[in-house]
Amino acid sequence: MKIKLRNYENNDRFGTDYQNIYDFLRRINQNQYDTPNFLWARWSWMISRPVDNENLKNKIGIWEDEGKIVALVTFELTFGEVFICVDHNYDFLKEDILNYAKEYLSNEGKLKVIISDSDRQLQELALNSGFRPTQYKQYVSVLDINDKLKYNLPSGFKVVSMADSWDYYKYNRVMWRGSNHEGEPSQEDEDIQWRKTMLSSPHINPKLIIAIAAPDGNYASHCGLWYIPGDKYAYVEPVATDPEYRKMGLGKAAVYESILRAKELGAKEAIVISSQQFYYNLGFKPFKTETWWE
Template identity: 30%
Template sequence: MLKRFPDREVMILDAEDHLIAALERQGYAVKDGQYQVFMTHDLRDLPAVSLPDGFVVRPITEADLARRVEVHQRVWHPSRVTEESYRNVMAAWPYRPDLDWVVEAPDGRFAAYCLMWFDDQNRVGELEPVGTHPDFRRMGLGAAVCFGAMRALRELGADQAIVYPVHDNPAETFYQHLGFRPYARTLTYSR
């Protein structure tokens, strides 16, 4: 039995009918508002992507730490990510440098990035986070870095990639253009 907490909210997936029924029996109702869309991309057929002259898509190396942090800070300004905090990310399981991809511009700056988290037991990888430097947007670099990372993921034996953008957000549209398809969404229930 669910305990009654009048000020509590519960987030579930729309496919969890048994939880929906239990919540509704306890007086909970769907709360309007933002929700996340769960999206998937089959890795068997990834399109070829061309880059502008002089741009390179690749995984990072230890020597790239400062530039990797800098691109994250520019994309998510203001950002709390520092070289020290990113070293902690890199030291955490299941981080893999071969799944931390960037697009390097001709001037040496990182123009876009995509970090993949690989679940080898379920053969799936999550893209999180992904971003393009403000100076390099609308050049196809976000797509290029995502597809580069997804190819690397496929080479490791993954079957699919997943993302969880907020609905009605530019990220959802971006992932749809890459070929991601929704399979579930979150519902928030409250009393």
């Protein structure tokens, strides 16, 4: 056993290191959910997202055993808020990973790490390292995919997918308005390019990227879904509904349509990082709870 620590190489957005971490996250979650809060799809979504300082991604830490990745520590949206992913056969690395995170992934001396409420080992290590749990949680919910997942669309509404006639301007609009921003979004070239980059992952299946189009052609609701044949689970991210079209069953339709398409490819479960009542009403059940320690 020859464990080596190195940094992520961010020379190419979807280069060798991206692919190797994607393989690592798929491998450790193949038979059981070792890192249900940070599956390969969350990694892909994170790397797809342009950030102001792309060089920060070079601070991501990778542990390898004779060239095979066995552990990862990374941030996602906010530098200084980190996720620890470890092959359960290498749990002894967790103390080293915490120390690395404190030294290299802190943001102006502040660091938060998400820890599963069932990971007593990492909790104890964090406690001894000066971390304390907060009131802030992250929730993983799971849906069993079955034939009971049915929906109805109001007259005039229709399903479109990225594999059909995808309109990035309409996608930009539903994501903007669905995130509760007021008014109309900027539709400058840089805004549309940002949206295109977000959907540029080589592991996106365009048939699973769904929008519900309103009678006027605008996208009223959207669901992104990530699935690779051979995996048990599909990952829901993101979901957005224009406030003008809420309470019409359109969000349900977008999510169910995406999930049912994944079911045809072999998915048995769907996972979402959320505890919103919206998902519980769709049949998702609480699965794992994690706490932010700082």
